[in-house]
Amino acid sequence: MTTRRSFLTKGAIAGAATLAAPVVARAQDAPIKWRMQTYAGSALGEQVVKPAVDMFNRIAAGQMEIELFYADQLVPTAELFRAMQSGTIDCVQSDDDSMASPTEVTVFGGYFPLGLRYSLDVPALFNKYGLKAIWEEEYAKVGVKHISAGAWDPCHFATKDPINSLADLQGKRVFTFPTAGRFLTRFGVVPVTLPWEDIEVAMQTGELDGIAWSGITEVYTVGWSNVTNYFLTNNISGAWIGHFFANMDRWNELPPHLQELVAVCFEQSHYYRQHWYWAGEADLRVNGPKLQLTTIPDAEWATVETAAQEFWDEIAAESETKAKVVAIIKQYNDVQVKAGRPYRYT
Template structure:
């Protein structure tokens, strides 16, 4: 090729390429996404929230990648816990992690949340009852009758034991004890002379120090050590009135419906992951702190005495069953489940 022809063709090619580049690739400003924002309040104080929900919310926010951001608030930080349900209905707060009982959910099944006496013995009982014995469908039915709030699912927490300032070695020792506990658990414990006391969560430690409280029946030993209650009590009663707390997630219905399906699925996946991780954390802690805690002295009420408490619980179940057909259905399930576990024997239950 002659030098003159080469220069001519190269010049034409370069001009065409430049024109193509200029026309085909204009600069475009990408539109910024406006994330969906939620405010979620948990029943738990700061130290406990670190374990029972904060990892979930951090994971959700990370995976949502700017499409949605959940701001987490601790117990009573925005709204007092007993007012959470109404606040959620009004849209003052978008979502809640708590038991139905503590937030005064206006459904008949709320009595079975938190620590319904002797309904569970182990944390695995909770997902089994909800997933295999029909409690999921019953809870959905109940909340479908209430406007403004959507129940998203339940999971297991720790057992309910007493941590006290003086030792409890018999039922007689329970009489007159002023105890911070849950609404339904407190009503049941009144039958044994316990005086239930309601306080904001953050005031409990000070109330134990000042003598306003004699003890707590709000958790197992893991939480006693985690949140500092083991520093202001001296004794831990190994008998419990329930083997696992039943907690749930709830959302304002309008806000939940506005969430895209992929983010709804993401929230439920992280919720299930949180339930699983929390269950193993408590299973570890309930044994670890009894053996290695070093702060609380363990006491036990003899079985022949504690049997009276379990017998009274059966009467209590029947009283609750009489309050509504749906409650009766739940109690029937609990009785069937307990009977099955006892007949199955170890490791499910020890035979009477």
């Protein structure tokens, strides 16, 4: 009869043998390789995407590798969507607006005028107010997987000459996003489209008078603080909406655990950007050595806020989907205002 002592002894020996057996985790013979291009140039990309890609490649441990390319390295930014849709590029980090997405939600990508005040508004709108489902549906229609959305910095003017009133914007040639440019023409701004890497030279040659592309963190990080003198504290929007996308066929070919790993690493990237920008915006306003701050008085800036509401209504009239998104943005902001501090206050 097996005694309790012998059972435990034999069980322990068997268990020890099992634990001692080496576990061999061999990477597959042909790792999956993706090519990914970001809207960001190399200096900015070091912060806003490279850490997440490096993290993914380490954790994937040879099963999959993402090769990262910066702005315009494979295709011009305005052709990113088409290149991803066709499979020339597997994955993209961009806003909808910059990559010329042919969807109903494109106008809301980048900086939708005065629709957001803080970076946390973006994940709240996508995850709690239904924008995520709308984006997923719109991109699935055109063969693209919308992986996730996140916030970047607010949008401010960085200029050669000081901006102290709306009148100072008249005739200024400004590099900005398509939708932001469309809105800013109401105040005499002349939007200019150029390759991202040409902006610094265009400021030096006088082709541009200013940049409305980012917050102050990015102005310093990419070197634009070397060719501008002033930073306007009033912002066009409180946060940029950017996304990670993938070619739908490439996404569907991934095993579930790699799909989840891609999503988790990109979500971590969104979180990293939130605190990197949030800290940088305040610190560089106070301690940045190169740019002088200017402000348009609140009473005058209220004209811009009123014009933004009118702009939203114009956008809503263009399609049912756009109307649905505008209604959500209005509902969200109404709740924030009624909630009071710290959500919204004058």
